[in-house]
Amino acid sequence: MSSRRNFIKYILSGIIGFPLLKGIRANYKPKVVVIGGGFGGSTVIKYLEKYIEKLDLILIEKKKNFYTCPFSNYVIGGFRDINQNKFSYHNMIKRGVNVVFDNVKYIDSENKKIQLNNIKISYDWLVLSPGIGFKWDSIIGFNKKDSIKYPIAWSGGQDSSMLFKKINSLEDNSKLIIVPPDYPYRCPPAPYERACLIAHFLKKKKRKFKIIILDKKDSFTKKELFLSVWKKLYPNSIEWIPRSKGGIVNEFNSKENYVVLKSGQKVFGDFFNLIPDQKASDLIFSSRLSSQEWCQINPVTFALKNHSNIHVIGDSINAWDMPKSAFSAYSQAKVCAENLKNIIFENKIEAPVFLNTCYSLAAENYGFSISSWYRTNSEKNRIVSLGSKSSPTNASNAERAREARESYDWYSSITQELYS
Ligand SMILES: Cc1cc2nc3c(=O)[nH]c(=O)nc-3n(C[C@H](O)[C@H](O)[C@H](O)COP(=O)(O)OP(=O)(O)OC[C@H]3O[C@@H](n4cnc5c(N)ncnc54)[C@H](O)[C@@H]3O)c2cc1C
Structure with a gap:
């Protein structure tokens, strides 16, 4: 009898946990x-919030404000202020979510503990949506270190403003070099949208300029659309050099301002935006959660392979046919939460069923998209x-303007849902 009493006392004091929680007790x-x-993470929070009476829900985020990557190319294109892409967690906190601002150093999956800068937090279930690593x-x-002087601008935030400043200070007849990453990477059309908006x-x-895209790939998403708008809006100003035509860049020389192609040829430039190849977030590897570059998950529950009680969504996973986008992360997060x-x-x-719509602008009011199920x-x-539908290559200016407006509608609805 006394050992039973002690057992109950230990549970109430939190000394004994119920890691698997089969048959949850009413008071736990x-x-x-x-x-x-x-x-990804904010969507999971939003959809689990409905159960806040029954769950102890915590968000850990290292930054006080979230700057979205979507619409960061508009900042680089000079028609959006970076602060319009900035969101805080105030409203989430007001809604009753426990938000901890700290950097997660690693996850001890065996003991279900999260190591922050100074403290450890335990969990019964963990959802990870930490984005990408380079x-x-x-x-x-x-x-x-070089990416401080030559911003990649692939994580939202001030990098985009810095890149814009560089573009704004370019002289006439400048040559700009953009090096997109190899697949798979965050937001497949973004390097090509960036070229358009620059x-x-x-x-x-009224500057004369030439943008050269040196690509490791022979194709890219919405290629026909991009090629046709480059011809229409920026004739002879954007040149795409694919892998098969020698586009692979092996080396960068920042002192003398050139990149070296695989052939050994040097290409000099006045501006460089080099976007390295990508993998899952560094947190995945510091926590030894994956031996592969992207997390392998169960596509129905998003449970991480070989790690019970850890679920991963968003850019850090191998999502097979789904691209790495905010729309995909949102769609996966809803399924994961449910x-x-x-x-x-x-x-x-x-x-589950999933959806992704990806908008790109080629000018301020000139957009197109691809939707996939x-x-x-x-x-x-x-x-x-299951299929996809993209905008036609011969759309009218009015249709392009409508699609541009739709992209703003999508952005305001997702950011309002998550951060207001
Ligand atoms: C230029 C550009 C344009 C884009 N445009 C679009 C678009 O128009 N539409 C679209 O759908 N997608 C777009 N994307 C892609 C989109 O931004 C990503 O796919 C999306 O953000 C992925 O969501 P996520 O939750 O996986 O990662 P993120 O949204 O990046 O969130 C990761 C969060 O984890 C936090 N974090 C990371 N590590 C830690 C740690 N150790 N401790 C604590 N917190 C941590 C980060 O601070 C961050 O807040 C674009 C991307 C780029 C680069």
Whole structure:
């Protein structure tokens, strides 16, 4: 009898946990910790908030403000202020979510503990949406330190403003070099949209210029659309050199302002935007959660392979046919939240469907898009595309303006839903 009393006392004092929580007790709130308050993480929070009475819900985010990558190319194109892309967590906190601002150093998955700068936090279930990391060895001569002087502008924030300042200070007849990453990477059309919006700005400023895109790839998303708008809006100003025509860049020489192609040829420039190849967030590797470059997950629950009670969504995962985008992260997060809730409360697991719409602007009021639908295959071990629809290459200016407006509608609806 006394050992039973002690057992109850230990549970109430939190000394004994219920790691698997099968048959949850009425007075115990399972602790769900979400790491990363970007698109994926904030969506999981939003959809689990409905159960806040039954769950102990915590968000850990290292930055006080979230600057979105979507619309950061508009800042680089000179027609959007960076502060319009800035969101705080105040409203989330007001809604009752426990937000911890700290940097997660690593996750001790065996003991279900999260190491922050100074403290440890335990969890019953963990959801990770920490974004991407860079492969710093993908371009010789370009490492993390160099990216301060030559901003990559691939994580939102002040980098985009810095890149804009550089573009704004370019002289007439400047040569700009953009080096997109190899697949898979965050936001596949973004390097090509960036080329358009830089061209848009320089053209408006009546500068003569040439943008050269040196690509490791032979194709890219919405290629036909981009090629046709380059011809129409910026004739002879944007040149795309694919892999098969020698576009692979091996090296960067920042002292003498040139890149070296695989052939050994040097290409000199007045402006460089080098975007390294990518992998899952550094947190995944510091925590030894994946032996591969991208997290392998269950596409129905987003549970991480070989790690029970950890779920991963967004850019850090291999999502098969789904691209790495905010729209995808949002769509995956809704499924993850729903099925995580079903696991915790022992309800039926739902079969998921996913959606991604990706808008690109080629000028301030000139947009186009591609939408795709996805579900899991019959073995339920991968996400497969059900089809897609993209804007026509011969659309009128009015249709392009409508699509540009739609992109603003999408952006304001997702950011309002998550951060207001
Ligand atoms: C130029 C550009 C334009 C884009 N445009 C679009 C677009 O128009 N539409 C679209 O759908 N997608 C777009 N994207 C892609 C989109 O930004 C990403 O796919 C999306 O942000 C992925 O969401 P996520 O939750 O995986 O990562 P993120 O949104 O990057 O969130 C990750 C969060 O985790 C936090 N974090 C990371 N590590 C830690 C740690 N150790 N401790 C604590 N917190 C941590 C970060 O601070 C960050 O807040 C664009 C990307 C770029 C680069």
